[in-house]
Amino acid sequence: MDTDVSETASIWRHVKASRAHPVIDAAPYFEIIQAAMMNAKHRIMLIGWDFDTRIDLSRSRRKKGDPPKRLGDFILWLADRTPGLEIKLLKWNFGALKMIGRGSTMVDVAKWALHKQIQFKLDGAHPIGCSHHQKIVIIDDKMAACGGIDMTADRWDTPDHVDHDPKRRRPNGKLYGPWHDTTMLVEGEAAAALAELSRARWMLAGGDPLEPCPADAPSPWPEFLQSEYQFVEMGISRTRAAYKDVGEIREIQQLFLEQIARAKHFIYAENQYFASPKIADAIAHRMAEDNPPEIIIVNPATADGWLEQKAMDSARVQLVRAIGKHDKKNRFSIYIPHTKMGEPIYVHAKLLIVDDEILRIGSANMNNRSLGLDSECDIFIDAKRPGNESAASGIQSMRATLLAEHCGLSVEKVTELLSSGTQMRHIIEDVPGSGRTLRRFELPELTEAEKVLAENAVLDPESPDEMFEPFASPGLFARARKLRSPG
Numbered sequence: 001m002d003t004d005v006s007e008t009a010s011i012w013r014h015v016k017a018s019r020a021h022p023v024i025d026a027a028p029y030f031e032i033i034q035a036a037m038m039n040a041k042h043r044i045m046l047i048g049w050d051f052d053t054r055i056d057l058s059r060s061r062r063k064k065g066d067p068p069k070r071l072g073d074f075i076l077w078l079a080d081r082t083p084g085l086e087i088k089l090l091k092w093n094f095g096a097l098k099m100i101g102r103g104s105t106m107v108d109v110a111k112w113a114l115h116k117q118i119q120f121k122l123d124g125a126h127p128i129g130c131s132h133h134q135k136i137v138i139i140d141d142k143m144a145a146c147g148g149i150d151m152t153a154d155r156w157d158t159p160d161h162v163d164h165d166p167k168r169r170r171p172n173g174k175l176y177g178p179w180h181d182t183t184m185l186v187e188g189e190a191a192a193a194l195a196e197l198s199r200a201r202w203m204l205a206g207g208d209p210l211e212p213c214p215a216d217a218p219s220p221w222p223e224f225l226q227s228e229y230q231f232v233e234m235g236i237s238r239t240r241a242a243y244k245d246v247g248e249i250r251e252i253q254q255l256f257l258e259q260i261a262r263a264k265h266f267i268y269a270e271n272q273y274f275a276s277p278k279i280a281d282a283i284a285h286r287m288a289e290d291n292p293p294e295i296i297i298v299n300p301a302t303a304d305g306w307l308e309q310k311a312m313d314s315a316r317v318q319l320v321r322a323i324g325k326h327d328k329k330n331r332f333s334i335y336i337p338h339t340k341m342g343e344p345i346y347v348h349a350k351l352l353i354v355d356d357e358i359l360r361i362g363s364a365n366m367n368n369r370s371l372g373l374d375s376e377c378d379i380f381i382d383a384k385r386p387g388n389e390s391a392a393s394g395i396q397s398m399r400a401t402l403l404a405e406h407c408g409l410s411v412e413k414v415t416e417l418l419s420s421g422t423q424m425r426h427i428i429e430d431v432p433g434s435g436r437t438l439r440r441f442e443l444p445e446l447t448e449a450e451k452v453l454a455e456n457a458v459l460d461p462e463s464p465d466e467m468f469e470p471f472a473s474p475g476l477f478a479r480a481r482k483l484r485s486p487g
Helices: 026-037 073-079 104-114 189-204 251-262 275-286 306-324 367-373 391-407 411-419 426-431 448-456 475-480
Strands: 013-024 043-048 088-090 118-123 136-139 142-146 182-187 228-239 266-270 294-298 334-339 349-355 359-364 376-382 435-442
Touching: 013 026, 013 189, 013 367, 013 391, 026 136, 026 142, 026 448, 043 189, 073 088, 073 104, 073 118, 088 189, 088 251, 088 349, 104 118, 104 435, 118 189, 136 189, 136 426, 142 359, 182 359, 189 228, 189 376, 228 251, 228 391, 251 266, 251 275, 251 367, 251 376, 266 391, 266 426, 275 294, 275 306, 275 367, 275 426, 294 426, 306 426, 349 391, 376 391, 391 411, 391 426, 391 435
Parallel strands: 043 088, 088 118, 266 294, 294 334
Antiparallel strands: 013 182, 013 228, 043 136, 136 142, 142 182, 228 376, 266 349, 334 435, 349 359, 359 376
16 A cells, blocks of 8 residues: 555655756657666656557667667567566556557567567556556656556657658558647656656566666766756656555545646646546636636547547537636637648647646546546646746746647747736637637537447546446546535
């Protein structure tokens, strides 16, 4: 059992990061993390919802002496290149069914199994129906990544989100659509804390206990990588369902509620889903105020997968309609990013910026599963914490960079507009760009079947118990239909 778990806690731990760097989109992230793993001396831990050994980490032309691009080959190459280097890979067990149809993946896993330095495990340490959803990389306990990017297919893309990019190709040769994501790189005590969390998860999934890495190794942080933040304090928050002798953790849920309540001026968020009645309730409460903050959420046009579309998309419609009843000042909006040619960009990021004071990146979605069922980890910088004052300019720069990416504007232009007090929705809707756009989410009419599916949250329950009796208790939207008015 965790000794530092509280039912009302929103933060597991505050830790120092000697360096921190947010990464936008998987193309630069894969290049950075490959370079960092090549600097490893003792141990690499890859904790993920999914891995696809067939993907190429780099899309650039391979030169003589370069490491293998393909993930499965690269892992073997790392182990052979550095005797004594431990490589631990932990993947959600249900997703293992996909591996059977991935051809050479099973061959890669068999090769890994024969290598004494590599261990690959499937994580089933959760109640039935829950998932292991964290996306964490640990290198020598000195550098870590925590965010939304898995090392799997359909993730690689550049911030340009080029239409019909031939480099955006699945292992089977087929092209896939544009994909937007984020993660956070950290060094120092923050990386050590994430390493502790990952070792505990490894043990919970049935792995042998792991000692911390020796402290003598140099930092694997790549020399070419500049960091926006130095010597900042960071917060780490988690979600975990109760399982065997470990307790439930709902820090991320509480953190969402606290950070929504804290906003004085605005919230900018990017998230794969908007389906949590608790988060919608907190937003509705803010919208009913005399002077509510501006809240912008960037979502994908539809959820990925037919079942997810029916459940998450229907929930989004219901919640946005409910919030709209309180939003008399028109301060709440959901937008969908599109490419130059008008194709929707899939948003997989899990990011939150509050008043240019908080920058939060992690694996948690704005849905019930991420607040109570699945294993999640979010990490954030709060510029109001003592010693963090210098982080505010970097957080504003991050918001400007993301808005510029989505709106086809220069970062300089967006920064100028934000500094002058221009609201984000006016930048999005009134300032002409030269390519990509954010388009306001238009509410569709739901069928009766979609309403029932959303009403009872069959695919997005609040607790493991509700997965098996979704219609036995009042539906989640019955509880959220009357979103509270300010008291």
